[in-house]
Amino acid sequence: MNALFKALNDPTRRAILELLRDGPRTAGDIAEAFHFSKPTISHHLDLLRQADLVTSDKQGQFVTYTLNMTVFDEIIGWMMQFKNSSDTTTT
């Protein structure tokens, strides 16, 4: 949970997730989409991977990153716990 919120607490990393929403991308392609150095993007990808928000897969020289959507359920669940806290109505 800690790694998850940590990973989400950066606009570049959130933008990377939004980019991956359109499909998997190689590290190089992701780096080209931003005005940061490749090592910087590599570091961001590492944090996203630590949070399990993305998976990586090496094919030859290329490393492809893919969005892992299952984790979002965890956060949504955490959020939901607040939504209904003082709401006693039944729909």
Place this chain on the structure above:
Amino acid sequence: MNALFKALNDPTRRAILELLRDGPRTAGDIAEAFHFSKPTISHHLDLLRQADLVTSDKQGQFVTYTLNMTVFDEIIGWMMQFKNSSDTTTT
């Protein structure tokens, strides 16, 4: 959105939110629930307020903090955008 994720990126602040789930609390009551100084908790409450996750209301000497649940919809909405990214089925 930035202030929101920033506020959520700290275990103490998330614990404060969970505490407020059971109802409003004064700054002092919240501080007592943690092993940090009052100024530290005051600062955390400030960040939560900046993110609009809580509201504060001064009654005499006491400041009561209340969970603001409407903001959670914003995050849940952001999350949902990922859940359905590669899901083309219509329910």
Place this chain on the structure above:
DNA sequence: TTTATATTTAGACAAATATCTAAATAAGCT
């Protein structure tokens, strides 16, 4: 085997963050 390409690792550094103590502010009480 040398060269080129893709990516990560290492190390440095400035900026942001979480925490503390001391002091300031504000309200209530005697």
Place this chain on the structure above:
DNA sequence: AGCTTATTTAGATATTTGTCTAAATATAAA
């Protein structure tokens, strides 16, 4: 007015974070 209680503000400090350049690693191609 003076004292007490509740909370915030100010300033200091150690840690974490985001970024960079240079170097290392790994794969492919010639």
